[in-house]
Amino acid sequence: DVKVTQSSRYLVKRTGEKVFLECVQDMDHENMFWYRQDPGLGLRLIYFSYDVKMKEKGDIPEGYSVSREKKERFSLILESASTNQTSMYLCASRDRGEILGYTFGSGTRLTVV
Amino acid sequence: GDSVTQMEGPVTLSEEAFLTINCTYTATGYPSLFWYVQYPGEGLQLLLKATKADDKGSNKGFEATYRKETTSFHLEKGSVQVSDSAVYFCALTKYNFNKFYFGSGTKLNVKP
Numbered sequence: 001d002v003k004v005t006q007s008s009r010y011l012v013k014r015t016g017e018k019v020f021l022e023c024v025q026d027m028d029h030e031n032m033f034w035y036r037q038d039p040g041l042g043l044r045l046i047y048f049s050y051d052v053k054m055k056e057k058g059d060i061p062e063g064y065s066v067s068r069e070k071k072e073r074f075s076l077i078l079e080s081a082s083t084n085q086t087s088m089y090l091c092a093s094r095d096r097g098e099i100l101g102y103t104f105g106s107g108t109r110l111t112v113v
Numbered sequence: 114g115d116s117v118t119q120m121e122g123p124v125t126l127s128e129e130a131f132l133t134i135n136c137t138y139t140a141t142g143y144p145s146l147f148w149y150v151q152y153p154g155e156g157l158q159l160l161l162k163a164t165k166a167d168d169k170g171s172n173k174g175f176e177a178t179y180r181k182e183t184t185s186f187h188l189e190k191g192s193v194q195v196s197d198s199a200v201y202f203c204a205l206t207k208y209n210f211n212k213f214y215f216g217s218g219t220k221l222n223v224k225p
Contacts, residue, residue, distance in 0.1 A: 004156070031211060035215075040217050041217060042117075042202060042215040042216050042217040042218055043157075043202070043213075043215040044215075045212060045213070048211060048212075050211065056211075058212070090156055090157065092156075092157075101147055101149070101159045101162065101204075101206075101213075102157070102159070102213070104156030104157040104158070105156050106154070106155055106156045107155075107156050
């Protein structure tokens with residue numbers, strides 16, 4: 001069964017910390033995505049990557065950066081965590097030619113205190 | 114810009130009741146439409162899709178028909194089960210499928 005694995009299920013970090021959220025997929029997919037999920041707002045795209053070392057901003061990139069050094073791994077970085085970044089973060093991947101949509105990870109619930 | 118609007122939740126139904134969750138969209142061009150489901154504690158899973166007007170997507174007893182004239186993609190199921198309790202997201206994408214627009218989600222609670 002194909003998998004997208006997010007390294008942490010729950011995280012608690014302090015304001016101002018640098019935070020790394022890790023995502024690994026085992027499907028050899030070219031495209032990977034980071035979303036945040038907030039009540040009443042649905043899912044909003046932060047960044048995506050269509051190849052190793054390639055990235056594009058989504059709708060809400062401010063305060064975030066990403067890294068994709070290997071095809072299977074896509075990291076989301078909060079440069080200086082703030083309380084308004086408390087959220088559920090979802091990673092997803094998709095094969096370039098696939099129109100069936102994304103495969104999602106189980107999510108990381110981040111709380112910034 | 115492109116967007117998806119879903120009915121507010123939560124929706125609470127008794128087992129075996131009929132389900133409708135409304136979804137309408139705004140998009141230029143020819144979007145593809147999706148329903149995703151998120152069970153408690155899990156990520157999103159693709160439930161069904163439709164890629165052109167008048168297509169009907171179906172899976173696990175759920176159905177949705179792509180209606181271009183009303184810009185809608187309502188989710189229906191004839192008889193819900195307790196195990197259908199989850200959050201349902203309507204979504205659209207187009208062109209190279211690299212960007213999805215999600216609705217805000219509708220929580221469904223099914224009581225025995």
